[in-house]
Amino acid sequence: MAETPRPDEDDLMLAELPAGEGARPDDRIDDERMDEENTLKPGYIRAIQDGLDAGDKQAVYELVEPLHPADIADLLELLSRDERHELAAAITDLMSSEVVAELNDYVREDMMESLPAASVALIAEQLDTDDAVQLIEDLDEDDQQAILAELDAEDRIAIETALGYPEETAGRLMSRDFVAVPEHMTVGQLIDFLRDGHELPEDFFEIFVVDAGHHPVGTCQLSWILRTPRAIALGDVMKRDQTLIPAMLDQEEVALMFQKYGLISAAVIDDSGRLVGQMTVDDVVHIISEEAGEDTLLLSGAGEGDINEPIRDAYSARVRWLVANLGTALVASLIIAAFGAAIEQLVALAVLMPIVASIGGNAGTQTMAVTVRAIATNQLTRSNTRRILWREMRVGMLNGATIALLVGAATAVIFGPTLGVVIALAMVINVFVAGMAGVLVPVAFERLDQDPAVASSVFVTMITDSMGFFAFLGLAVLSGIAG
CATH class of the missing domain: 1.10.357.20 (SLC41 divalent cation transporters, integral membrane domain)
Known part of the structure; x- marks a missing residue:
């Protein structure tokens, strides 16, 4: 009887990694697309441009499909404006919210203006609130209202509330997806609450503990919860000393607070001290990069210095x-x-x-x-x-x-x-x-x-x-x- 060939270790590893989630579906073809600096090769980009010129959408789709969402965003930014719109039309179902979230501000604004309001609203509904706000905040007022009208009431209210804060403040940038529980809960009750679902955020690392007025009184990391007996009250295990971020605080000050106190996440409060959102370290990394580049460009009087700027x-x-x-x-x-x-x-x-x-x-x-x-x-x-x-x-x-x-x-x-x-x-x-x-x-x-x-x-x-x-x-x- 013929022996069944054993897959090599690379094939096994690739089979375990879902496409678009940290690894590409076929690393064996990366040499054809990506160079050693993890940027798209000129030859690969020319092949896509040739496909667009020839009107061969199927060939273009097959070339782009294996790419990570972040690489698709890079590809869109490398093309001219007309090529960008042609590519988006050829890979419609690959234009996910993850791709849109990774786009340069000017490129994203241009592409959103070319789409109908219903399509932009559909993308916004798939994004976290802070990313959805970033998606539409730079659009014209009429376009913003048309998109907001297409959203369901809950998403619309969240985005309108965020847009009510000044640009580059914690209130505009914060995420409204967080977990907050009352102080009287025990660890066991909290674990049961988390397991029941209750429309929880997809990813979270910290639990905020609030009083009856929804004011934050402490935090619990998930690692603490998992190692604590069920009967222990949250008030006995939570950390009461926490860093609170006012919603009106400038983003540069937020980044400095994260750096100074070594934060992973932090509660954002309104003028009355109520918990209204959270800032996480991934948001702050983006802020630090943005502020550093902005200061360098301002020193030379070069404005925003974006190569996609009109x-x-x-x-x-x-x-x-x-x-x-x-x-x-x-x-x-x-x-x-x-x-x-x-x-x-x-x-x-x-x-x-x-x-x-x-x-x-x-x-x-x-x-x-x-x-x-x-x-x-x-x-x-x-x-x-x-x-x-x-x-x-x-x-x-x-x-x-x-x-x-x-x-x-x-x-x-x-x-x-x-x-x-x-x-x-x-x-x-x-x-x-x-x-x-x-x-x-x-x-x-x-x-x-x-x-x-x-x-x-x-x-x-x-x-x-x-x-x-x-x-x-x-x-x-x-x-x-x-x-």
Whole structure:
């Protein structure tokens, strides 16, 4: 009798992993689609584009079907707008809520606007409340109302309540799917309650214990519940000391609280202290990534910096800071013009001026980046501003002295010792001023309740350029080598 062939270990492993839930259904074909950095290969994307051009929806579907929802979202973002809509039409049943939740904000908004309200409502009903809110919050008011009208009453009320909170607050971002039980329950009663279902969330890790007014009084992790005898009261096993998040708290502050206290989840409360939702660490990871990227882009005045952002929005976000930079550059130009006669007498000044300005600008940018990060993470507050300023001034002096020694020596060899001393002193002054400006400009923005990352670089650059030119040219005139 012929022996039945044994499946190899890879086949057994793949059979145990459901498609779209952490592993792809056939890792053996990953080399055809994904490179070593886990991104879609250009050849694979071209094959899909060729299928779309040929109108072969079946071939396109077969190419896309094995992908994880997150990879399908990546694929949609890599295509042009027209190709994106053609692909969505070819893989309709693969366009799950998981795919939509992973899409870039601009891509998702564009695709939702092209779908009928009933279709968007169907997707929203499959999402958690916070993801559903993210799905429709950026749409036009008319589109929002049309979609909300298609939802059932419970989902509509939850989403409308969330939209009532300001953007980027805990109330807008929180999940309303959580488990809350009264304090008088025993562990056994809680276990029976959880096993009975009662329309519980699909995933949860913590039980919130509330009083009669629905105010949170403690929390219980599932691991505690499973290891505690049934007869023990929840009040004896729960953790009463908990971190509560006000619904109006900014998302950046929420992320800092999770980081500071090592939270996995936390209760969100309204103005009266009632439990209204929860924030979980997966939400916070997204917030941290978003805020970090946002601050980096704002420092350069690049707006949101999204490659899918409409050209008009990208233009308007960037051009206003370029215009502002033009104005600040004129200040430096006026200083140079004031020393025009000195520059004409000694051409070496024109050769060396960019070095002074460049080093000062880089020093200011370094300090500014450290300061903005310290403000964002609450490391720099009103109580320690003077200490941080004094620290950066000392760092500036050390950096300035080091660079001055190098530049001064080289200049002395090439242009003479007097000019070497002049540029060395100018370098010390400019790097010292750059350190002060890198702290004071972001702090001033923060004191005025403005985002310190928005345009600090424009003003720091103006100060370092202007001071660098003024110090260098002014010292050159005072020394008598030009004038």
